Amino acid sequence: MKLAAPLLALALLRGASAVFWQQYYTANCAGSMADSGSNTDTFDCTKQEGKSVFFTKYGGVSCTISIYSDDNCQDSVFNVGDGCYNFGGTGRSFSTFCE
Structure with missing residues (x-):
């Protein structure tokens, strides 16, 4: 599930876990x-858009x-x-x- 920044912030305040990513052309x-997004629960597949991607995990669940x-x-x-x-x-x- 991809969330806009305000919805992601609200989910994190409620204690949800999330992964946020940013893809870069270089x-x-x-x-x-090149692209950015987030996931707070179910399996989410994202195609490569750039040459690199930065991942950040939030929350207490794996x-x-x-x-x-x-x-x-x-x-x-x-x-x-x-x-x-x-x-x-x-x-x-x-x-x-x-999870």
């Missing part, structure tokens, strides 16, 4: 932003972030935590899931 999470080698979250490669991740190629995707 490596190392710098320069122009959230999982997985990187995939395809663009529809089928071929999982590994899980990542908070911070910047460089895709290192094209045609990838990532998923977020909060």
Whole structure:
């Protein structure tokens, strides 16, 4: 579920867990932003739009972030935590899931 910034803030105030991400057109999470979004609960698949993505987790419940080698979250490669991740190629995707 993607939320606008005010709704995400309200959900966090109520104690919800969330993952927020920002995709960038360049490596190392710098320069122009390609896309951004958030997830507070169910599995959410996002296609790669840029060359890097920055993840931030909020809340007290565990959230999982997985990187995939395809663009529809089928071929999982590994899980990542908070911070910047460089895709290192094209045609990838990532998923977020909060319990």
